[in-house]
Amino acid sequence: MLKEKEKGRKMRQAVTWVGLPLVAVLGWFYPWLGFLMLGCMVGSLGVAAFRGRAWCDWMCPRGAFFDLFVRPLSRKVKIPVLFRSSYVRVFMIGLIFTMIGLQWYLAWGNVAAMGLALVRILTVTTVVGIILGLMIHPRVWCHICPMGTLGHWLSTGKKPLSVGDACVNCLACARVCPMQLEPHEYRLQGIMGDNDCIKCGTCVAACPRRALSFDNGRLIKKENRAA
Structure with a gap:
């Protein structure tokens, strides 16, 4: 992926x-x-x-x-x-x-x-x-x-990256981010607050736990099904 x-x-x-x-x-x-x-x-x-x-x-x-x-x-x-x-x-x-x-x-x-x-x-x-x-x-x-x-x-609030509870801080997202951002650091907040995100989706594709998404609703549904 x-x-x-x-x-x-x-x-x-x-x-x-x-x-x-x-x-x-x-x-x-x-x-x-x-x-x-x-x-x-x-x-x-x-x-x-x-x-x-x-x-x-x-x-x-x-x-x-x-x-x-x-x-x-x-x-x-x-x-x-x-x-x-x-x-x-x-x-x-x-x-x-x-x-x-x-x-x-x-x-x-x-x-x-x-x-x-x-x-x-x-x-x-x-x-x-x-x-x-x-x-x-x-x-x-x-x-x-x-x-x-x-x-x-x-960019505040515009198509934010959601970080779900499935995140285990494996750092896979940080390793591939072209802007050197660290989405995993926003696990507790649930939304990455760094506006330098260029929405490339590389971190979403790299996450082994599927904990990241630009579609907050879809991420929540996935977490509910897992529960």
Whole structure:
């Protein structure tokens, strides 16, 4: 079941990752491609408002690129707590949007220059993400990505992961989570309260006790039948 889930994710990511070089590479020659970033921004927030950070699973071209191409070469060590700090996340939002705003202010009226400003930001942040991904973990950038943080804030209560009583803290979920989250820690609460969950379902497929589900009602029914 886990292999099938991972295969399905890779197939979807194989379609979306091309959006990254489309903008970050071709955008230097065709600056208007930079405005595609705005579509990604709107898409990520729109999805977050209803399904949490599901956009970051496979719909985000950069996230897909990190999983497909950076993960095989990554050291895959534990992500430092610093990268999940609210202060760092707020700082990154302020930094990135200030840089975009400043460049747009200087280039206002020049559509090509405004598009190139977005391409420039995407290229620089992607290079940073690749370096962090190789040195630490492929999804480090996803924890400090401004749009990911905004999605994180919008995700409360949106399609939460249920953690049933069948959980025995075997850590299987934590070992496969692409965001290095630990669903088993929320067994007593019954619902994982970490909004950085990208709803990929990998942990659900990996759980040997079938204790995890994004369908709370179905999980409860299963537990009742077991009782």
